[in-house]
Amino acid sequence: MSKQHWIGDVRAGSHDGAEVELKGWVHRTRGSNKIWFMVLRDSTGLVQCVIKRDGVGDDTFEELSTTLIESSVIVRGVVESTDREHGHEVQVSSGEVVGRVNPERPFPITESAMAEADGGETEFLLDNRHLYLRTGRMTTMLKLRSTLFGAIHSYFRDRDFIEYHAPNFVAGAVEGGSTLFEVPYFGRKAYLTQSWQLYAEAAAPALERLYTIAPSFRAEKSRTRRHLTEYWHAEMEVAWASNADIMEYGEGVVRHIAKTLLDESSDELSELGRDLELIASYADSAYPRIRYDEAIETLQSKGVAVEWGQDLDYSKEKVLTADFDVPHFITHYPRIAKPFYHRPDPDEPKYVLCHDLLAPEGYGEIVGGGERTWSEKEILERIDEEGTPREPYEFYIDIRRYGGVPHGGFGLGVDRVCAWLSGADHIREVIPFPRDSRRVTP
RNA sequence: GCCGACAUAGCUUAGUUGGUGGAGCGGUGGACUGUUAAUCCACAGGUCGCAGGUUCGAGUCCUGCUGUCGGCGCCA
Numbered sequence: 001m002s003k004q005h006w007i008g009d010v011r012a013g014s015h016d017g018a019e020v021e022l023k024g025w026v027h028r029t030r031g032s033n034k035i036w037f038m039v040l041r042d043s044t045g046l047v048q049c050v051i052k053r054d055g056v057g058d059d060t061f062e063e064l065s066t067t068l069i070e071s072s073v074i075v076r077g078v079v080e081s082t083d084r085e086h087g088h089e090v091q092v093s094s095g096e097v098v099g100r101v102n103p104e105r106p107f108p109i110t111e112s113a114m115a116e117a118d119g120g121e122t123e124f125l126l127d128n129r130h131l132y133l134r135t136g137r138m139t140t141m142l143k144l145r146s147t148l149f150g151a152i153h154s155y156f157r158d159r160d161f162i163e164y165h166a167p168n169f170v171a172g173a174v175e176g177g178s179t180l181f182e183v184p185y186f187g188r189k190a191y192l193t194q195s196w197q198l199y200a201e202a203a204a205p206a207l208e209r210l211y212t213i214a215p216s217f218r219a220e221k222s223r224t225r226r227h228l229t230e231y232w233h234a235e236m237e238v239a240w241a242s243n244a245d246i247m248e249y250g251e252g253v254v255r256h257i258a259k260t261l262l263d264e265s266s267d268e269l270s271e272l273g274r275d276l277e278l279i280a281s282y283a284d285s286a287y288p289r290i291r292y293d294e295a296i297e298t299l300q301s302k303g304v305a306v307e308w309g310q311d312l313d314y315s316k317e318k319v320l321t322a323d324f325d326v327p328h329f330i331t332h333y334p335r336i337a338k339p340f341y342h343r344p345d346p347d348e349p350k351y352v353l354c355h356d357l358l359a360p361e362g363y364g365e366i367v368g369g370g371e372r373t374w375s376e377k378e379i380l381e382r383i384d385e386e387g388t389p390r391e392p393y394e395f396y397i398d399i400r401r402y403g404g405v406p407h408g409g410f411g412l413g414v415d416r417v418c419a420w421l422s423g424a425d426h427i428r429e430v431i432p433f434p435r436d437s438r439r440v441t442p
Numbered sequence: 443g444c445c446g447a448c449a450u451a452g453c454u455u456a457g458u459u460g461g462u463g464g465a466g467c468g469g470u471g472g473a474c475u476g477u478u479a480a481u482c483c484a485c486a487g488g489u490c491g492c493a494g495g496u497u498c499g500a501g502u503c504c505u506g507c508u509g510u511c512g513g514c515g516c517c518a
Contacts, residue, residue: 034475052475068469085478103469105452111479112454112467123510124453179516195518220516221443233518313515356518365518413518438510 008044010088015079022049022090023098025134026071036065040075040090043139049075049090056092064095070107070134072099109135121426129433130442137272141422141430144261144268148418149213151260152234155253156211161236164210166199168192168217171392179218181229192217195411197341198396200237201372204407205399211236213414221437224314225426226364226416230435237409243343243353243371246408247329250357250367251287253412254327258283261421274423282326282421287357289329295320311337312356314364321358327366331355340382343373343408353408363420369410376400 005020024042031037036051053061067073075095082089101107109131113124125132132138156163169183169190181192196212203210216233236249258279261269266276290298292312299306299316306316312330320330332351335344342352354370373379379400383390390397418430428434433442 028479030477030480032474032477032480035477037477037480039478048478050476054475084476106469108452108468110453110468113452115454115467115479121511122454123449126510216518218517222516223511223513224515224517225512227517231518311516314517315514368518411518416518 006044007040007042007047010047010079010090011045011086013081013088016081016088017079019076019078019093020090021074021076022047023074024072026067026069026073028069029065029067031065036061038064038067038073038075038092040073041134045086047086047088047090048084049077049092049095051075051092051095056094060094060096063097064092067097068101068103068106070131071097071101073097107131121428126428126434126439127442133432138429138432140268140271141418141424142432144265144272144422145418145430147261147265147268148257148414148421149232150264151257152211152213152253152412152414154260155256156209156236159209161209161211162207164200164203164207164212165214166193166196166212168215179220181217181219194218195233196235197237197409197411198393200235200409201407202395202399204237204239205403205405208239209236210238216411219437223437225428226314226419228415228427228431228435229437231416231427232414232431234412234414235409237407239405239407241371241408242406243331243355243408246369246371246410247289247331247355250355250369250410250412251327251329254287254357254367254417255283257417258421269422272422272424274421279421285326287327287329288324289331289355291332292330292334292351293332295330298323309334309336317358317364318362321360321362324358324360327357327359329355329357340379340386340388341372343371343378344382355410359416359420361420361423363416365413366416366420367410367412369408371406371408374400374404374406376404 003023005015005022007022007024009015010020022040022042024040027039027041027046029036029038034053038049038051039046040049051061051064064073073095075090075092077090077092080089080091081087108128114135169185170193171190180194183190183192194216196214200210211234213232213234215230217230219229220227238246262276262279262283269276269279295312296306296308299319302319304316304319331354332345333354335350335352338352338354342354345351345353352370356365357367358364359366373382376397379397383393415427415431419427422430424430
């Protein structure tokens, strides 16, 4: 390997008393004309390197002490255990600058730029996102995000799910047509996918248990801390499954994510200011379930103006969520409030067999799913009552014509779960290059 | 689509009833042998978002535009 020593190992004491060669970026500097302190960063952490004029000679001292923040450097020296800030220091014996930052264009992300923007969401920091990525808070968030994605994969793979991929260019909608991104496609119109679901249902008779983590696109002009136009969507589909079965998986994967973050990224959670006890309660608690009708009664008893049949918007979700310390499900929405692919309850056909999982702390809906309309007769009835044209959904109807079985699945907003569990103020904090209705750069 | 804010140096910002725009950080030069956002001295850096208007005089008041941010609807 071209890089053999990592700052994280230095900090862990693995190299005490030994010579190391550190490759990294200048985080901060301070010093005098005889001794210079360079705090070096690599992907594993920060460590202070001590450069003494007597020890390295005038030329090296000048070269290293004139580097600006975010210059890339290589330094060699002996690791010394100390009582000072990082617990370890490198006494530099030699070193050189690899990529020097031009003083006419110093690194623009300064302490002052970050001081007033706790979550890093100022216009300036969003414009300089490509540079902001390498600052502490963003790096920590990206590590946490990686653990979270890994937890979703391990949850499904440990349960014999097959990872399965759907196209991103599609011809039809899953949700309402107004939120589709239209793209030119060799003289025709195509759209960016909103969901993997319809294509997953096609593979359910082949794979029975399947999942994915993929981007979904929604052309919503939403300006909230919960919305992106391009977001990461973890979806699953299971043959021979009921709404209750799917909810078990939904609760299971969210609790597994919380547990995995505690096991593998507790340092990152703490650095982001998250209370580990709180995350543990998300991992260990059962998630309460209430029916839509109960939710309406609760809202009405609290004086919220809402009528049966209305979908529950965010203002109402917030009122409901205030009663719960952990995520909770709302099930059995009115048939008229949900799209055709939700299966009506055979016992009470004015409801559909579906569920939403609402995160606590105001983070909104994180999972939506349910049992699918799975017979040919029922799907045609649902499509017609909605007034949706049948033609674009012929392939979807075909799935029912050839050995349809009860099945269901859910979609989980990965970025939303990441925002919730990390305690982010805004969903943009948890994705490297956020996309919303007003920003596609950098 | 709707509602509400904001726009001053590279960044963060002060700017009083309208009277020649200041500071901190960052940068440059200098001092300093153990600093922790090091400290101290000096210097450079501004079309006050754009276009009109009121006024003897506009960063400040008015109108329009542009951009950005926050929230709602919709959703994961």
